[in-house]
Amino acid sequence: RKEVEQDPGPFNVPEGATVAFNCTYSNSASQSFFWYRQDCRKEPKLLMSVYSSGNEDGRFTAQLNRASQYISLLIRDSKLSDSATYLCVVNGRRGSSNTGKLIFGQGTTLQVKP
């Protein structure tokens, strides 16, 4: 089983739509969670961290469910510029220690159409 799993998509949605991506992680000891955005042939860029209480940044909302080991990202009022691959990222753990490494999911591709 992969450490971080995502539905690769693609998700094709019209402008203005609301879309949600899900991600599951296998290590219950994981402490830090992130969503990164990666445009085609570019490096990943941090979109937002995911906090236990959930957090929102403009049109983007991230949620964490530790019991189910599940992370989500909700994008409201989709823009054409939101088209990209969204990577679910978890901080690596070994036992009780943080390895400092980031474990990336495969990514979910979003295509927003006019």
Next chain:
Amino acid sequence: GAVVSQHPSWVICKSGTSVKIECRSLDFQATTMFWYRQFPKQSLMLMATSNEGSKATYEQGVEKDKFLINHASLTLSTLTVTSAHPEDSSFYICSARARWGTGELFFGEGSRLTVL
């Protein structure tokens, strides 16, 4: 903000040659740098962790003699792909962790290697 610069951004080489990729933290000191590889439509896979002044730590399945990593200073890590073959063609991305604050991770722009 902090910037990590990678060079070259793309390179084409013949099979059997060696290619060096540089990763520099431009305005901060990075004790740890990470090297990732990404094949088309796949996730970033960590290859190795580069620590300043010590040997790199390689992930399982990554040949340390083929992917040589040198982290000689707090602002520079290099990855050398030795005797490159077509199957080494990939997108190589470095990231650097700042010594200060939350230790946020910053990514380089990536280097696309094509081996003919």
